[in-house]
Amino acid sequence: GAVVSQHPSRVICKSGTSVKIExxxxxxxxTTMFWYRQFPxxxxxxxxxxxxxxxxxxxxxxxxxxFLINHASLTLSTLTVTSAHxxxxxxxxxxxxxxxxxxxxxxxxxxxxxxxxVL
Amino acid sequence: xxxxxxPTEMTATEGAIVQINCTYQTSGFNGLFWYQQHxxxxxxxxxxxxxxxxxxxxxxxxxxxRSKGYSYLLLKELQMKDSASYxxxxxxxxxxxxxxxxxxxxxxx
Numbered sequence: 605g606a607v608v609s610q611h612p613s614r615v616i617c618k619s620g621t622s623v624k625i626e627x628x629x630x631x632x633x634x635t636t637m638f639w640y641r642q643f644p645x646x647x648x649x650x651x652x653x654x655x656x657x658x659x660x661x662x663x664x665x666x667x668x669x670x671f672l673i674n675h676a677s678l679t680l681s682t683l684t685v686t687s688a689h690x691x692x693x694x695x696x697x698x699x700x701x702x703x704x705x706x707x708x709x710x711x712x713x714x715x716x717x718x719x720x721x722v723l
Numbered sequence: 724x725x726x727x728x729x730p731t732e733m734t735a736t737e738g739a740i741v742q743i744n745c746t747y748q749t750s751g752f753n754g755l756f757w758y759q760q761h762x763x764x765x766x767x768x769x770x771x772x773x774x775x776x777x778x779x780x781x782x783x784x785x786x787x788x789r790s791k792g793y794s795y796l797l798l799k800e801l802q803m804k805d806s807a808s809y810x811x812x813x814x815x816x817x818x819x820x821x822x823x824x825x826x827x828x829x830x831x832x
Contacts (some may be wrong), residue, residue: 612790640818645825645827646764646824646825647808647810647823647824647825648810648812648820648822649822650819650820650822653819672781695763697765697766711756711768711771712820713768714765714766715765715766716764716765717763717765719763
C-alpha cells in the first residue's frame with residue numbers, strides 16, 4: 605500500500621525559532637497533500653491543502669505567514685512553523701492521496717505525525 | 724454546514740461486540756470514512772462507504788444510510804489491541820474530509 609513518511613517524529617524547540625516538518629510519499633506521486641494538526645483528545649483539524657507546483661490553500665483561521673507550506677515535488681511537501689510559540693505545540697500530521705489507488709474512494713494515507721513542543 | 728457527531732467514549736469487554744455510531748449533516752457528500760487512531764499515532768484507514776448498506780471486512784463492518792445521515796462501525800470479537808480512538812469523517816462536495824472528534828474505545832478484560 606501507499607506509504608507516507610514524516611520527519612522529524614518529535615521536535616522540541618525554543619520559543620521564537622522556526623521548525624520545518626517534511627512529508628514524503630515513498631512509493632507514489634502525490635499531487636495533493638494535506639496538513640492537519642491535532643490537539644490532545646481533539647479531532648484532526650485541516651490546516652491547508654498543498655498542491656504540487658502551486659500555492660497551498662489554507663483553511664479559515666490558519667495564518668499562511670506563520671505556517672509556510674511548500675510542495676516543490678510530487679513526493680515532498682514541507683510545513684514550516686515560523687517563530688514558534690508554546691501555543692503552537694501540537695501533533696502535526698500530513699496525508700496524501702495516491703491518484704492510482706485512491707481513485708474511487710479518494711482515500712488519504714497518513715504520515716506517522718510530528719509532535720512539536722515549543723518551550 | 725459541517726456537523727458530524729460521534730460519542731466521546733465507549734467501554735466494552737474483550738470478546739464482545741461494540742457499535743460506534745456517527746451522524747452527520749451536509750449538503751454535499753462523497754462518502755463516509757472510518758479511521759482507527761492509537762494514542763500518539765496517525766490515523767489508519769478502516770473503511771469507506773459511499774452507498775447505503777453494510778460493508779464487512781473481517782472483524783470490522785461499517786454501515787451507511789445516506790437518507791438518515793447515519794453510519795456505524797461494528798467491531799466483533801473485541802481484542803485488547805482494539806483499544807483506540809475511532810474517527811468518522813465524511814468527504815464533502817470539495818472532496819475534503821470533515822472529521823468527527825473521535826470515539827475513544829476502552830476494552831476491558
